[in-house]
Amino acid sequence: MPRIEIHLPDDESDLSVSLIRRVARTVIRGEAWPWQRDLSIIFTDADTIQDLNSRFLGHDRVTDVMAFRLDDDDTNLWGEVYVCVNQARVQSEMYHVPLLHELTRLVIHGVLHLMDLDDGDPDARAEMTRKEDRYLAEMVPIRLTSPNQHETA
Numbered sequence: 001m002p003r004i005e006i007h008l009p010d011d012e013s014d015l016s017v018s019l020i021r022r023v024a025r026t027v028i029r030g031e032a033w034p035w036q037r038d039l040s041i042i043f044t045d046a047d048t049i050q051d052l053n054s055r056f057l058g059h060d061r062v063t064d065v066m067a068f069r070l071d072d073d074d075t076n077l078w079g080e081v082y083v084c085v086n087q088a089r090v091q092s093e094m095y096h097v098p099l100l101h102e103l104t105r106l107v108i109h110g111v112l113h114l115m116d117l118d119d120g121d122p123d124a125r126a127e128m129t130r131k132e133d134r135y136l137a138e139m140v141p142i143r144l145t146s147p148n149q150h151e152t153a
Contacts, residue, residue, distance in 0.1 A: 002035055002078065007042040009085065015043065015103065019139075023104055024081075027111040027135050037071065037078035039114070041107060046086040062087055065106040067113035081110030101136065108135045 004024050006017045020041055028035045046062045054060040056068070064087040069079045083106045092102040109119075109132055119125040 002076075003038045005038065005040045007040065009043060009045065015100075019100075019104075020107060023107045023135070023139055024111050026138060027108050028115075030135060030138075031112070031115055031131075033115050035078065037076050039078050039111075040080045041110070042080060042082050043085050043103075044082050046084055049082055049084040049087070052082060064088060064091060065110045065113075067110040069114055079114040081107065081114065083107060083110065104139055105132055105136055108132050108139075 004021045006020050008015055008017070024039060024041060028039075049066060050060065050062045052066055053063050056066075062084060064084050066082045067079060068082075070077045071079075083103060085103070088102045088106055089099060092099045095102070109128070112128055112131055113119075117124070117128050117131070119128045
């Protein structure tokens with residue numbers, strides 16, 4: 001079975017590596033994705049994700065999550081998901097959800113992006129939000145509305 005590597009900053013050691021792995025596996029299995037390579041999930045800071053966003057997408061701003069499909073034969077790496085802990089904190093306060101819920105949603109979102117799901121238009125965004133909500137409901141004890149729902153309210 002392919003591995004899921006989790007990279008946490010030293011000051012975020014309270015995040016559960018086993019929960020993060022379980023979230024990623026739940027999404028991969030739920031989408032029936034033919035997963036055969038390793039996945040890396042990296043929790044990072046605002047400066048790092050802003051640099052990645054600028055270099056690879058041309059957007060010089062902080063974002064909450066980025067996903068890169070690699071399919072690297074040399075390392076057996078399927079992809080990398082970068083989650084910005086700083087932005088997750090801001091969003092958890094803005095949407096009145098616990099930080100762990102927001103981090104879980106961002107991991108789900110990033111893994112869905114690796115499976116070629118897009119959120120670039122309203123219909124695609126709505127579909128991605130439905131999937132995020134479904135997986136969140138499986139992974140957390142209470143159901144919370146997604147940030148996208150807050151934005152349209």
